[in-house]
Amino acid sequence: MTDTLETAPDDTDSFHDDSWSAPDPREDGYVALRSYGAIGDGRTVALIARDGQIDWLPFPSLPSDPVFSGIVDAADGGRVELRPVTDDFEVQRAYVPGTNVLRTRFRTSTGTVEVTDALVTGVAGRLPWGELARRVDGLEGSVEMRWAVVPGNAFGTHPVTRVDTVHGPVLRAADINLALVGFEHGRTDPTEPGDGDADGPLEFRGSFTTSEGSRSLLCLCGVEDEPLHLPDPRVVDQGIDRTIENWEGWSTEFSWDGPWADAVHRSALALKLLIYSPTGAIAAAATTALPENFTGDKNWDYRFAWVRDLAYTVNALLRFGLREEPHAAVSWLLSALKANGHEMHIFLELDGDVPGGTRETESEGWRGIGPVYAGNPAGGQLQLGVFADIIAVMSQYAHGGNMLDASTQDLLAGFADDACRRWQEKDSGIWELGEEQHYVSSKMGCWQAIDAALGLVDIGQLHPSEDDLAHWRRNRDLIVEWIDEHGWSEERGAYLMHPDSDALDASVLLHAPSGFDRGERMSRTIDTIRAELGAGPLVFRYSGVDAEEGTFVACAFWLASALACVGRIDEAVDLMDELVVQSNDLGLFTEMISADDGQFLGNMPQGLSHLALVNAAITIDEMRTELGEQPEGERDGDGDGDDRQENR
Secondary structure (H helix, E strand, C coil), X not given: CCCCCCCCCCCCCCXXXXXXXXXXXXXXCECCHHHCEEEECCCCEEEXXXXXXXXXXXXXCCCCXXXXXXXXXCCCCEEEEEEECCCCCEEEXXXXXCCCCEEEEEECCCEEXXXXXXXXXXXXXXXXXXXXXEEEEEEEECCEEEEEEEECCCCXXXXXXXXXEXXXXXXXXXXXXXXXXXXXXXXXXXXXXXXXXXXXXXXXXXXXXXXXXXXEEEEEEEEECCCXXXXXXXXXXXXXXXXXXXXXXXXXXXXXXXXXXXXXXXXXXXXXXXXXXXXXXXXXXXXXXXXXXXXXXXXXXXCXXXXXXXXXXXXXHHHCCCCXXXXXHHHHHHHHHHHCCCCCCCEECCCCCXXXXXXXXXXXXXXXXXXXXXXXXXXXXXXXHXXXXXXXXXXXXXXXXXXXXXXXXXXXXXXXXXXXXXXXXXXXXXXXXXXXXXXXXXXXHHHHHHHHHHHHHHCCCCXXXXXXXXXXXXXXXXXXXXXXHHHEECCCXXXXXXXXXXXXXXHHHHHCCCCCCCCHHHHHHHHHHHHHHEXXXXXXXXXXXXXXXXXXXXXXXXXXXXXXXXXXXXXXXXXXXXXXXXXCCCCCCCCEECCCCCCEECCXXXXXXXXXXXXXXXXXXXXXXXXHHCCHHHCCCCCCCCCHHHHC
């Protein structure tokens, strides 16, 4: 291929002259987690560091054993490099506005280039195959660039082999097939991979030099257990522009004119990355085993659909006026629950199956912090709060003008019965702890589940018998009585983590928005949590966990929401202003942030972190409007209009 692709670099983006900086340094092949941007196509997600290296890409789909996992094993995990040959360069980067397409500019002493990275989408949505496209436009002068596609086998299940075909070499790992096509202006095709012997690993590698107005393109195509499509580079080039248009079209449908608009929109785009379009499931995060601390042993796989996260996501997307994604997620979840015995599950595979076991991989872990697991061991736990997650989101879905079918009504009524029957049991709580306790936030979750079911009765979408209706109401009241007696400590001035303990639990903050308590007790709990679990604007999950991990991003946004719900709007706004700037330069969050030095910890992009941001912005905006229209004492909760929080 020696012709020239037409080039039309777009300078109407969000780059600023003062945003140039050196790339993040690599230590033993690793960069700080704050360095990563994320792109996706509805089936998988790639993480790209500021130096242009892709260190994470399960290809072609998110649940696949990743062939590119250098983020958790720099030596053997695999990577896709693209950067100037010289080490002396500066970087600036930004998403194309309204998209998950990333532009990175590299400036050297000889010139400037712009790299546009996209996981390409098609005319009708995601492509049937995976297509990673990296387009390089010469902006000024000339820059010598180098690139490499180095697959890895750190997950240790299938060795990568080379297969020579009439169309060139293909790299294969079990049923995953990868091929590289490219265009380098005025040059030949990319170099072929090595033979895997003592001469070096299997890889693609090459270099080229840009000039002003030049355009080069690399495209990695991947499939799993299906024929391999080899795209035309010119079609891929057009596909990058189409992908930008597809994202922009989605953003046009997105409706939010409230505060913190940039952070909310970017968080919504991050959540969109985690929607697994083949089924409608929503992944908790795009990665596995990024550590929650600097010592290890808390490294879990989040490439599953947690019922809790899905429920919060559906709630947020509905409030943004979106239709397709919430319906797809709700339909997938209900179908999966019905197919798995009408039993509640904490999380499911992205295809709807019940998760299997957990295995330790050969990866050393990010910066050597292991072990690295594929799978998550929490699937068999009892978490009573999940009843609230599913019934409350279905209540929100129904209140949005949607109709519940008969089998879904039966399923939800059964879950309401389960909440009534099981709320007195110990469970593992929202934090998936090994020691079962009577966690207060779990009891509040059962209250929310029953209250939401009663709300569905009020709008004619559930039809329990009179005896069942009385049973639901009685248990809702019994939960309140139990929490009054066992869950509140006047001495501590807070709701406790569980009885017979002075420990605090930030997850009780979720039950200001739920309507359980928006009065004095919740307000005092907020102050106690802030004093004892707070670290600046950030918050730890529960008492004592500061010795084990970083602050939990979502908890801080939950605190902002709770402040708004108890009428402390100015404090909520001030806290939100502090929190939204805790993201990296692209507006992304991991699960945790170190209280000591602000380093990112945990998997990314983390759905729950972005959900908490979005819901906090929505809650603050709604409560600010509500408080402007009603006296504080006239506020009511959800469900059937129980005004209980004013008595707390």
